[in-house]
Amino acid sequence: MTAPIEKAWPEPDAGQRALDLRAAFAGLPCEPWLDEAADTIWRRSEALTGLFAAAARHCGRQQLAAAPGWTADEAARTILLSALELPEETLIAHVEEVYVYGDAAEKRAVLRALPLLPVGDRAVPLLHDAIRTNDPRLLAAAVGPYARRLDAALWRQAVLKCVFTGVPLDAVHALRERADTQLMELLEGYALERRAAGRDVPADAAALLQGLGTEEGGA
Amino acid sequence: MRIFDPHIHMTSRTTDDYRRMSAAGVQAVVEPAFWLGQPRTNVGSFTDYFDALLGWEPYRASLYGIRHHCTLALNPKEANDPRCRGVLDVLPRYLEKDGVVAVGEIGYDSMTREEDEAFAAQLALAIAHSLPALVHTPHRDKAGGTRRTLAVVAESGIDPGRVLVDHLNEVTVELAVDAGCWVGFSVYPDTKMTPERTVALLRRYGTERMLVNSAADWGNSDPLLTLVTGQAMLAAGFSEADIDQVLWHNPVAFFAQSGRLALDGIEEPGADFAGNSVRRGGI
Numbered sequence: 055m056t057a058p059i060e061k062a063w064p065e066p067d068a069g070q071r072a073l074d075l076r077a078a079f080a081g082l083p084c085e086p087w088l089d090e091a092a093d094t095i096w097r098r099s100e101a102l103t104g105l106f107a108a109a110a111r112h113c114g115r116q117q118l119a120a121a122p123g124w125t126a127d128e129a130a131r132t133i134l135l136s137a138l139e140l141p142e143e144t145l146i147a148h149v150e151e152v153y154v155y156g157d158a159a160e161k162r163a164v165l166r167a168l169p170l171l172p173v174g175d176r177a178v179p180l181l182h183d184a185i186r187t188n189d190p191r192l193l194a195a196a197v198g199p200y201a202r203r204l205d206a207a208l209w210r211q212a213v214l215k216c217v218f219t220g221v222p223l224d225a226v227h228a229l230r231e232r233a234d235t236q237l238m239e240l241l242e243g244y245a246l247e248r249r250a251a252g253r254d255v256p257a258d259a260a261a262l263l264q265g266l267g268t269e270e271g272g273a
Numbered sequence: 274m275r276i277f278d279p280h281i282h283m284t285s286r287t288t289d290d291y292r293r294m295s296a297a298g299v300q301a302v303v304e305p306a307f308w309l310g311q312p313r314t315n316v317g318s319f320t321d322y323f324d325a326l327l328g329w330e331p332y333r334a335s336l337y338g339i340r341h342h343c344t345l346a347l348n349p350k351e352a353n354d355p356r357c358r359g360v361l362d363v364l365p366r367y368l369e370k371d372g373v374v375a376v377g378e379i380g381y382d383s384m385t386r387e388e389d390e391a392f393a394a395q396l397a398l399a400i401a402h403s404l405p406a407l408v409h410t411p412h413r414d415k416a417g418g419t420r421r422t423l424a425v426v427a428e429s430g431i432d433p434g435r436v437l438v439d440h441l442n443e444v445t446v447e448l449a450v451d452a453g454c455w456v457g458f459s460v461y462p463d464t465k466m467t468p469e470r471t472v473a474l475l476r477r478y479g480t481e482r483m484l485v486n487s488a489a490d491w492g493n494s495d496p497l498l499t500l501v502t503g504q505a506m507l508a509a510g511f512s513e514a515d516i517d518q519v520l521w522h523n524p525v526a527f528f529a530q531s532g533r534l535a536l537d538g539i540e541e542p543g544a545d546f547a548g549n550s551v552r553r554g555g556i
Contacts, residue, residue, distance in 0.1 A: 104369055155320070158328035161328070187329075191332065
């Protein structure tokens with residue numbers, strides 16, 4: 055049985071995590087650009103649109119050594135969004151705007167930034183949009199920590215869609231904790247179809263099924 | 274033979290075409306925004322379309338090791354519909370995207386006043402966003418349309434070296450060459466150019482600033498006619514280096530003027546998703 059969401063997945067210390075991301079740029083050539091861009095956005099929120107789009111050209115797209123799991127463009131865009139010191143209802147308007155008009159990389163960056171932004175539940179429709187696509191880059195970003203705000207039925211569908219579209223289940227935040235009997239039934243149905251067709255069941259999905267079938271669970 | 278198709282409407286093609294193109298040596302494409310064979314009637318249809326050119330198509334292409342960029346614009350046909358004019362207002366936002374390597378296709382269709390305005394406004398956008406321009410020449414009254422096109426280009430103040438004039442033929446090629454623009458030939462099964470006629474023009478005008486594309490779309494077209502044209506060049510005595518110049522270096526040099534052409538690592542297959550190459554078939 056699923057534990058109450060708030061207890062199982064506490065809101066991370068968003069402010070601290072944004073600072074950690076910022077610190078990961080210390081000494082990099084793009085640091086002055088990033089500082090100035092964040093300052094400009096803090097003073098004038100309309101500047102977000104152009105600077106958000108240009109961030110990858112200035113900061114690059116490589117993995118950030120000091121922030122495991124983050125690329126420079128996604129971290130930089132998260133920092134730019136964090137620079138918006140606005141009330142929730144105004145902030146979400148900016149977040150939605152850069153997502154709706156964003157290319158795939160910008161959309162992905164917005165999705166990754168969501169857990170670090172004080173937007174409450176207001177950005178859940180953006181996850182719905184990302185999960186509707188068949189783009190694994192967006193799907194993978196949509197099942198991160200912010201996905202704890204998805205209702206259980208859609209979350210299960212998102213996990214199943216990861217298995218279908220080749221997104222490794224490592225991308226799913228709190229998978230073992232949140233996986234329930236209904237998800238297991240869906241995965242078992244999928245595995246049955248695959249085997250009936252003479253096809254393999256992806257190793258991570260098979261392992262999850264096996265793990266859920268035993269006492270110890272989250273191995 | 275490595276191929277860069279500088280003009281192909283992949284949104285109209287199947288994923289199987291990407292597979293065949295990859296097998297034929299196509300490693301990079303530019304997809305210009307145009308119409309869809311059926312008029313659109315509102316700005317939202319365009320933004321969804323731009324979204325596809327900036328997200329879904331690059332992803333589909335990457336599955337076959339093909340690097341996908343695009344050019345964005347309000348095309349001349351639909352510039353005539355007042356319901357679509359608002360596209361000009363949203364374009365500045367899209368022209369800042371990483372995958373955009375030119376403003377296009379712009380130019381003329383029926384040579385109306387509305388087309389005049391959209392064409393001039395978008396050449397100004399190309400200058401403002403430091404992007405080259407991909408200019409389509411009209412299918413009807415082609416010679417007259419090409420002359421008028423080149424006059425508008427000259428008047429705009431854009432460097433002709435940052436303008437690619439496309440769908441040229443025996444009658445119009447010299448106008449574009451004399452104007453100092455880059456020259457595009459669209460090779461089609463029935464209309465536009467054939468591989469043999471393209472080779473004849475390359476013999477006459479040389480390989481400098483000359484580009485060959487399939488312009489494949491929803492009509493009777495063939496995404497592999499770039500390869501066939503390269504083979505026809507070889508058969509006609511052009512060197513491998515000449516062919517590489519036309520089918521690779523020239524489009525690279527033209528679109529690199531945007532500063533946004535990203536061709537790093539295109540020979541590494543499967544680098545399609547966040548550094549993870551795992552894929553499980555059907556999408």
